[in-house]
Amino acid sequence: xxxxxxxxxxxxxxxxxxxxxxxxxxxxARLTIKITQPNAEIRDQLxxxxxxxxxxxxxxxxxxxxEFSTISKANNYWR
Amino acid sequence: xxxxxxxxxxxxxxxxxxxxxxxxxxxxARLTIKITQPNAEIRDQLxxxxxxxxxxxxxxxxxxxxEFSTISKANNYWR
Amino acid sequence: xxxxxxxxxxxxxxxxxxxxxxxxxxxxARLTIKITQPNAEIRDQLxxxxxxxxxxxxxxxxxxxxEFSTISKANNYWR
Amino acid sequence: xxxxxxxxxxxxxxxxxxxxxxxxxxxxARLTIKITQPNAEIRDQLxxxxxxxxxxxxxxxxxxxxEFSTISKANNYWR
Amino acid sequence: xxxxxxxxxxxxxxxxxxxxxxxxxxxxARLTIKITQPNAEIRDQLxxxxxxxxxxxxxxxxxxxxEFSTISKANNYWR
Amino acid sequence: xxxxxxxxxxxxxxxxxxxxxxxxxxxxARLTIKITQPNAEIRDQLxxxxxxxxxxxxxxxxxxxxEFSTISKANNYWR
Numbered sequence: 001x002x003x004x005x006x007x008x009x010x011x012x013x014x015x016x017x018x019x020x021x022x023x024x025x026x027x028x029a030r031l032t033i034k035i036t037q038p039n040a041e042i043r044d045q046l047x048x049x050x051x052x053x054x055x056x057x058x059x060x061x062x063x064x065x066x067e068f069s070t071i072s073k074a075n076n077y078w079r
Numbered sequence: 080x081x082x083x084x085x086x087x088x089x090x091x092x093x094x095x096x097x098x099x100x101x102x103x104x105x106x107x108a109r110l111t112i113k114i115t116q117p118n119a120e121i122r123d124q125l126x127x128x129x130x131x132x133x134x135x136x137x138x139x140x141x142x143x144x145x146e147f148s149t150i151s152k153a154n155n156y157w158r
Numbered sequence: 159x160x161x162x163x164x165x166x167x168x169x170x171x172x173x174x175x176x177x178x179x180x181x182x183x184x185x186x187a188r189l190t191i192k193i194t195q196p197n198a199e200i201r202d203q204l205x206x207x208x209x210x211x212x213x214x215x216x217x218x219x220x221x222x223x224x225e226f227s228t229i230s231k232a233n234n235y236w237r
Numbered sequence: 238x239x240x241x242x243x244x245x246x247x248x249x250x251x252x253x254x255x256x257x258x259x260x261x262x263x264x265x266a267r268l269t270i271k272i273t274q275p276n277a278e279i280r281d282q283l284x285x286x287x288x289x290x291x292x293x294x295x296x297x298x299x300x301x302x303x304e305f306s307t308i309s310k311a312n313n314y315w316r
Numbered sequence: 317x318x319x320x321x322x323x324x325x326x327x328x329x330x331x332x333x334x335x336x337x338x339x340x341x342x343x344x345a346r347l348t349i350k351i352t353q354p355n356a357e358i359r360d361q362l363x364x365x366x367x368x369x370x371x372x373x374x375x376x377x378x379x380x381x382x383e384f385s386t387i388s389k390a391n392n393y394w395r
Numbered sequence: 396x397x398x399x400x401x402x403x404x405x406x407x408x409x410x411x412x413x414x415x416x417x418x419x420x421x422x423x424a425r426l427t428i429k430i431t432q433p434n435a436e437i438r439d440q441l442x443x444x445x446x447x448x449x450x451x452x453x454x455x456x457x458x459x460x461x462e463f464s465t466i467s468k469a470n471n472y473w474r
Contacts, residue, residue, distance in 0.1 A: 321414040322414070323414055323417035323418060323421070324412075324413040324414045324416075324417050327412050327413055328413060328473070329413050329467065329472055329473065330472075330474070344417070345456050348421070348455065348456045348459045348460075349452045349453075349455075349456055351421065352445075352446060352452055352455050352456075353446045353447070353452060358446075358447060362447075362449045365449040366449040366450075366453065369449070371450075372449055372450055372453060375450065375453045375454070375457070376453055378457060379453060379456045379457050379460055382457060382460035382461060382464065383460050383463075385464065386460070386463060386464045386467050386472075389467075389468075389472065390467060390472035390473075390474065
């Protein structure tokens, strides 16, 4: 439990590759939802709502794109 | 009460780590809502509305992503 | 009335602190609405509409986040 | 009519001040709508629709914020 | 047909002026819709839907603003 | 299956041209939806929903614009 982070896994934006950076973007987007709705049961109920709704899937895509923009810059685009 | 800030806690964007930076992003997003709707009772009524609505949780995620982008740059990505 | 600005108070993006920069972000976001709907009476009618609507409060938060991103860069993040 | 621009007035992003830059942001946002809906009569009918709708006023604010971000960078924030 | 591009006309983000850059922003925004809905007949049916809807016109404006931000940076703001 | 990526094809943001960069933006936007809704059958059902809806086509365009912004920077705008 020591020094455990809730919002940014491993407390860093630096990753080894674009793929890992993208996975981090997905993860931190989900962790924001978790902190806003801490009840796991309610989150479980909401999951099928957005996973089956075209508009919400697109909105999730926009969120991930925003997070990935930040992570990509942090990693100097893995150039 | 001296010099108390309402919008940016401790009046700085600089944090010690990505985790703290993310927590700040969440906090300043909430403070914007507070200044727009200063009535605590009404905010308490609205909280379950967005915390139980998939689309609104996603929209909150977009807001936090935008704030975090700014805070990350301010901290040179904690590199 | 001399040289009075309508959209950017004091005609500058430079502020003394993050808190003042955030307040400016809120202000210029409101001034955009004012120029789009110049009728004060109608704006007064619309205020409770968005201040009591969770989705709109979130959308206002996104707008302020975008303005704050620009103002933060202008001030080199008050580093 | 010589060299008349339709999308960017005077064909430049450079302005003398933040206030003028903001006015340009508002103007180019409107010109995008004009090119997408070239019929002036229909635009006149739509104007009261968005000017009296809180959600749309906020969305216009987001558009102006995005345009202003670009114009501010172009002008090196008028520092 | 040789080397014909579908998404970025002339395969470059560099333009001679802000006006041309803005026109490119509008064009690539449209080409994304074209690749997502390749059926020209359906696109023709959808056009009056968004051209007569205030909220959609605003959303198109946001898209063009985002594309223009990228194109402006690519051209170093035509300074 | 060795080292296969799920989110970023070929695990790089670097492309040969704007056209390829734009195609990558479209692809990674789709892969985010795929990871959020892994059921191919449901995705097939949702496709006509968004491809025939003007508002969703515009929202997809915003997502692609955001992804393309990141990819363009990664490639130094192919200048």
